Amino acid sequence: MSHVLIVDDDGNTREALAALAAAEGFTTASAGSVAEARIQLVRQRPDVVLMDLRLPDGSGMDLFEDLEDRASIETILITGHASVETAVEALRLGASDYLVKPVNTQRLKSVLSRVPRNGELRAELGQLRDELRHMGRFGRLVGRSPAMQEVYEKVARVASTEATVLLLGESGTGKEIVARTIHDLSRRRKHPFLAINCGAISPNLIENEIFGHERGSYTGADRQHKGYFEQADGGTLFLDEITEMPMELQVRLLRVLDIGTSRVVETDVRIIAATNRDPREAVRAGKLREDLYHRLNVFPLEMAPLRSRGDDIELIANHFLDEMNEACGTRKKFAPGAIARMKQYPWPGNVRELKNYIHRVFIMAGEEGLEGPTLDAEATPVRSYAAASSSAPAITVPLGTPLSVAARELILSTLEHCGGERKRTAEMLGICTKTLYNRLREYGIREEHNGAGMRDSRAS
Numbered sequence: 160m161s162h163v164l165i166v167d168d169d170g171n172t173r174e175a176l177a178a179l180a181a182a183e184g185f186t187t188a189s190a191g192s193v194a195e196a197r198i199q200l201v202r203q204r205p206d207v208v209l210m211d212l213r214l215p216d217g218s219g220m221d222l223f224e225d226l227e228d229r230a231s232i233e234t235i236l237i238t239g240h241a242s243v244e245t246a247v248e249a250l251r252l253g254a255s256d257y258l259v260k261p262v263n264t265q266r267l268k269s270v271l272s273r274v275p276r277n278g279e280l281r282a283e284l285g286q287l288r289d290e291l292r293h294m295g296r297f298g299r300l301v302g303r304s305p306a307m308q309e310v311y312e313k314v315a316r317v318a319s320t321e322a323t324v325l326l327l328g329e330s331g332t333g334k335e336i337v338a339r340t341i342h343d344l345s346r347r348r349k350h351p352f353l354a355i356n357c358g359a360i361s362p363n364l365i366e367n368e369i370f371g372h373e374r375g376s377y378t379g380a381d382r383q384h385k386g387y388f389e390q391a392d393g394g395t396l397f398l399d400e401i402t403e404m405p406m407e408l409q410v411r412l413l414r415v416l417d418i419g420t421s422r423v424v425e426t427d428v429r430i431i432a433a434t435n436r437d438p439r440e441a442v443r444a445g446k447l448r449e450d451l452y453h454r455l456n457v458f459p460l461e462m463a464p465l466r467s468r469g470d471d472i473e474l475i476a477n478h479f480l481d482e483m484n485e486a487c488g489t490r491k492k493f494a495p496g497a498i499a500r501m502k503q504y505p506w507p508g509n510v511r512e513l514k515n516y517i518h519r520v521f522i523m524a525g526e527e528g529l530e531g532p533t534l535d536a537e538a539t540p541v542r543s544y545a546a547a548s549s550s551a552p553a554i555t556v557p558l559g560t561p562l563s564v565a566a567r568e569l570i571l572s573t574l575e576h577c578g579g580e581r582k583r584t585a586e587m588l589g590i591c592t593k594t595l596y597n598r599l600r601e602y603g604i605r606e607e608h609n610g611a612g613m614r615d616s617r618a619s
Contacts, residue, residue, distance in 0.1 A: 162203055163271075165189045166196040166210035166219060167237070172260075176209055176237075179264060183271045193217040200225055205232060207271065212238035223254075233346075235270060237262060255321040269393055269427045270321075298340040300333065301478045302471040306463035310337065317458050318344035325455045326433035328462030330590050331511030334433040335399060337462065342395040347429055350394030353387050358403030358597055369408070388415065391428050401432040401455065402441040403597055409448045430455070435594070440563045444601070465509040473498045475510060479517040480534070491524050494533035507589030552576055570598055 163180040167173050168191050177187040188203065190196035193216050199205075204227070210219035219236055226232055239260035256270055297311040317324055318341045326334040335354055342352040360368055369387050387396055398404070404412070432455045434441065441447040465472060476498060484491055506512050517534075524532045554572050556565045570588065577583045585595040 161206040162186045162188070163207040163209060164196065164199050164203075164205035166191075166193075166208065166214065166222065168192065168211060168214050172211075176262075176267075179267060180207075180209075180271065183268060185271065191215070193219075193221050196222055197225055207233040207235070209235050209237055212236055233270070235267075255319075266427050298343055299336050300340055301475050302468060303474065304463070304468040304471045306468055307471060310460065310462065313458075313460050314341055314344065317341065317460070319346065320458075321429055323429070323455055323457040324431045325438070325457070325459045326431065326462065327438070327459060328433075328435065329464050329509055330435045330594060331509030332462035332464060333510050334435075334462055335397060337460065338395070338397040338431040338433065341431060342397075342429075345395070345429070347394045351391045352395045352397065353391045354397040354399060355387055356399045358400035358593055369412075388428055393427055395429045395431060398430065398432045400434060400594075402434045402436050402438065402447045406445075406448065409451050413448065413451045413454060437562055440561070444563070446601070465506045465513060469502075472502050472506070472513065475513060476501060476517055479514050480521065483518065483521050491521060491532055491534055497534060509589070512589050566598075567602060570595070571602065571604070574599070574604075 161184075163177075163185045165173050165176045165180070165187060166189075167176070170191070173189045173191070177189060180187050185207065188199045188205070190199050191214075193214050196210070200222075208222070208226070210222060212219050219238075223234070226234065233255045235256045235258060236254050237258045237260060258266065258270075297307075297314070300307065300311065300314075314337065324338070324341060326337055328334055338354070339352055342348060355369065367386070398412075434447075436446075438447055438452050438456070442449045442452050465475075476493070480491065480493065483489075501513070508515075520534045524534045552572075554568055556568060570584075573587055574581075574584045577587065581595055581599075582592055585592045588595070
């Protein structure tokens, strides 16, 4: 049976927590101080530690240094003296969760139900590492490059915790796949994973979609609507393009996440957020609340662009081709030299652009022959890249230019080069049209502006 150590200076609290843990099938031990807790740690290694923040001879966080194999122990801090600062510090030290007194018993039962039995998560991580060494795969992720090895190591460390994760990187680098992999390797994997693109939902609907409403809460609300938080109860909520969330909703999200308040949140959800922008620049630009940024930035994880991942391009291209061959019952293959040309292309749209490209050339390869037709890298953009790159207009950006300034110059110059055509501009930049519209709105470029008008806007 799994074992729980309860550390609290209040005897009634210890008894109540011990009874709840025993009812959930755990053995228990109790301690009223840091010194007593250290004795119990020597007697039996716990699978779960429920510890108060304030103890007679120190802080519950003092015990983190005494926990061997800290990553494999579910550590929950329980306190009546909560603040965002102590919560973030506890999560950085390795706490799995943070509960405020009086403890919500349903929330605690949910936490205990996620504790893995008999080392099942550790065994699965070991199996994934073996798979990585032999096949260049880690769950849903594909790649052997040093950049991806670092991602795998961080995913393996954070998945079994309850820490909030902030995924950073360009569009198309696979942030949602990383979020799903974290969920799949977590104690929440048997519960829902819901992904929300905060930039794709209408500002008029996003609050209702995320938080839901009760019947009769406003005119026309003739039935209860469960928001994403309730739908994902016990699981993981992935908030993509978090910097595109309206500011007023960021305030409400912060209230839900703010464990320093006395508000009881009935849902038990892990948050993973993502952005393709520099979040610090978004804070300076007034697009992301600074307090929300610090609440989300507990465990940052950055995804490298595809162009910096070397031989991963070949590995991923073959992975997509294998998937398509299996789905269609074909045996298509790449022609000699096709992979080499793919490696020369910078893939501004990253893995998403590569997948779409493989899909196009797969379709264009036609019907399967006896040996299977070959797929050459002849379709745009790969074939035309070398010629286009030598003849296309260029901009010069001095070293040290802030990324946000360089991105603005590139986007507006490309838009002007395309005569104001949004779709063509987005395709050239390797981003989705929605992202382009969001950026242009930030720059004050209206829908009706043409190429000449844009030059005036940029100068003003």
